[in-house]
Amino acid sequence: MPATPTQATTSSMADRAYDLLRDRLVLLEIAPTHPIHEPALAEELNVGRTPIREALKRLETDHLVVSYPRRGTFATAVDFHELNQISEIRQVLEPMAAHNAAANKDPEIRAELAEYLKKIDSLDESMDQRSLLLLDVHIHRLIYRASANKHLEETLVRLDNLVTRIWCLVIDQMPPIAEHIIEHSALLRAILDGDGTKAAQLVSAHVAHFEQALRKAP
Incomplete structure (x- = not known):
């Protein structure tokens, strides 16, 4: 009904x-x-x-x-010790999502990806911390949605939420947020170019770099 x-x-x-x-x-x-x-x-x-x-x-x-x-x-509590398990799964699933996103020809999705690329390329570093964090979260969520696999999307959104909480816990000891967001520029370009292999490689390196930065923070 x-x-x-x-x-x-x-x-x-x-x-x-x-x-x-x-x-x-x-x-x-x-x-x-x-x-x-x-x-x-x-x-x-x-x-x-x-x-x-x-x-x-x-x-x-x-x-x-x-x-x-x-x-x-x-x-829920934020458990820094979960980082290893979360990163282990993300290293497998994030490249899959980026590769799938590069194959997505949906014009609305591509327009959204292009719009976020513009935001990164004209990033105003005077943006407040909350706006920058949400920009990063929304870029990730869009790539997951562009993968056109709802199960993959739901899993990665949940994991990204959890790792972002860990990030927020130590954010004062991390490199500037804008530097982290700018790393998405090449990734979005690869996705828009339809280069799934490059997109997968870039996001794998991004996840690894982010995990290393988090581990240096505490």
Whole structure:
């Protein structure tokens, strides 16, 4: 049966709550292990309790929140020791996504990739830290979507969220964010050129370089 207008509205509000809360959790604006107060969030985001609960269920699947009976819901802790396992998987899947993205001829996807390339090439280093972090996250998510494999996309988005949380934990000890983002320029060009082999090689090197920088930070 098609969704009723009320169901569609609730779903839309849940999606909005999910997107907003996910970014806050990924950027550690909701601190690790911090309790999630549903009534306060519902009021702040101007949505009902039901959309908040639906969003939190999805975020628990993403390993960004955890719920305990009779205790409530909390932001998950950031475990630096997970970096090795996350990077091991990303080294396999990120090149696959980049290779697939290079084969994607969808004009809308290509237009989005080209637009992000323009943003990188005209990067304003005076951008605030949050805007730069979100730019990096959105570039990654677009490449994953361009892979045209929803299972690959979902897995990589979840892993990128987790590694970004680790990044935010030590960001003051890391190289400037803009330097990291500029590395995506050659990658996006390779994807737009349809060079899947080069795109895969570039993203593999990018993941390795980023992991090394993180390990030097603590």
